[in-house]
Amino acid sequence: MSLIVTTAQRPSNDIIQTANDIAARLGVPFIPRNRYSLAALREKYEACDLIVVASNGPIIHTAAGDYFFHLSMAELRIKNLINGKHDHMVNAMGLTAGMSVLDCTLGLATDAIVASFVAGATGSVTGLESSQVIALITGYGLQHFTVDSDVDITSSLRRVKVVNADYCQYLKNLPDNSFDIVYFDPMFRNPLYKSSNVNPIRTLADMSPLTPGALKQACRVAKQKVVVKEAAGSSEFARLGLFTAVGGKYSSIRYGVIDCRPKTGGGGQPWNV
Ligand SMILES: C[S@@+](CC[C@H](N)C(=O)[O-])C[C@H]1O[C@@H](n2cnc3c(N)ncnc32)[C@H](O)[C@@H]1O
Missing domain, CATH: 3.40.50.150 (Vaccinia Virus protein VP39)
Incomplete structure (x- = not known):
């Protein structure tokens, strides 16, 4: 799995910091969002999976679907x-x-x-x-x-x-x-x-x-x-x-x-x- 970490559009400093921390913990690159679409980032960095950090936490986009924390049942x-x-x-x-x-x-x-x-x-x-x-x-x-x-x-x-x-x-x-x-x-x-x-x-x-x-x-x-x-x-x-x-x-x-x-x-x- 090639994985990169980025942020939602127009991130706050806290979100950028969280994304950096997550990338460091996983040992994968943090890529500033810079108004790119997720599809463009995927292509540019040849990433299969993308973690996007937003105000409500990280979400991973994979081929099987998107996972973010929720209470489910x-x-x-x-x-x-x-x-x-x-x-x-x-x-x-x-x-x-x-x-x-x-x-x-x-x-x-x-x-x-x-x-x-x-x-x-x-x-x-x-x-x-x-x-x-x-x-x-x-x-x-x-x-x-x-x-x-x-x-x-x-x-x-x-x-x-x-x-x-x-x-x-x-x-x-x-x-x-x-x-x-x-x-x-x-x-x-x-x-x-x-x-x-x-x-x-x-x-x-x-x-x-x-x-x-x-x-x-x-x-x-x-x-x-x-x-x-x-x-x-x-x-x-x-x-x-x-x-x-x-x-x-x-x-x-x-x-x-x-x-x-x-x-x-x-x-x-x-x-x-
Ligand atoms: C079916 S899910 C568990 C769902 C969970 N009971 C719930 O309520 O959300 C199985 C999880 O176990 C993890 N898993 C499988 N084998 C494992 C192992 N040997 N050690 C730790 N985790 C493992 C998988 O990565 C997966 O996330």
């Missing part, structure tokens, strides 16, 4: 929870206030924001993202995006800690039982293109499948549960030995659950499905 899911409705991910995790969550596949952070809202100020959510660009744009949004109508949702965003790391390496370096919940939402093997919020990050995302080795590390790290999101009917559940799957009757999504809490009576599989 997080706000609706949180409002549903407030109104007493349930959320399948929260149920699968058994998530309550005060718990710690390691989200190994942060992406747009929709799931992480919902988890952060439920875990609350006494809990914690750490989000790992191996794509440097996704980690940067999502991390920027989590720190700067404000939900005018709801201070609790804004605080939930701010509490998500973003780490630009590959979960395979990160998990290996964590002590046993260091998070209550370890969560994976890998890019689906068979993408649900039509309904997918992740379409804009498809060319930026790490497409690697979850491995049994990473799952085993996750079970060592999780005090309570490891949860894996996949498309309903996916052969990934069987491949990974996930025999407990929860989700809505009519939903295209399922959550595979591994209960890591010690069982009385011993025995069972390495990760006690």
Whole structure:
């Protein structure tokens, strides 16, 4: 991917500074906008992808679409929870206030924001993202995006800690039982293109499948549960030995659950499905 960073037209000094900082962090050129169109900049600098910094944050233009931070379904899911409705991910995790969550596949952070809202100020959510660009744009949004109508949702965003790391390496370096919940939402093997919020990050995302080795590390790290999101009917559940799957009757999504809490009576599989 050849990437350049520029600004919106007529940028303020702050925007120019932010664009410079982003370019430096990514180790790519900052190109002053100079009234060029984005198409002209693409052609002039032979760039596939362009990050444009505007007053509402950075946006990346890729062949698959444009990605900028937004709440996606997080706000609706949180409002549903407030109104007493349930959320399948929260149920699968058994998530309550005060718990710690390691989200190994942060992406747009929709799931992480919902988890952060439920875990609350006494809990914690750490989000790992191996794509440097996704980690940067999502991390920027989590720190700067404000939900005018709801201070609790804004605080939930701010509490998500973003780490630009590959979960395979990160998990290996964590002590046993260091998070209550370890969560994976890998890019689906068979993408649900039509309904997918992740379409804009498809060319930026790490497409690697979850491995049994990473799952085993996750079970060592999780005090309570490891949860894996996949498309309903996916052969990934069987491949990974996930025999407990929860989700809505009519939903295209399922959550595979591994209960890591010690069982009385011993025995069972390495990760006690
Ligand atoms: C389907 S998206 C996650 C969407 C997220 N759950 C949400 O609510 O927005 C998967 C994300 O995981 C990232 N990813 C895939 N493999 C990874 C790995 N080994 N380590 C860290 N991140 C990874 C991808 O780059 C992508 O951004």
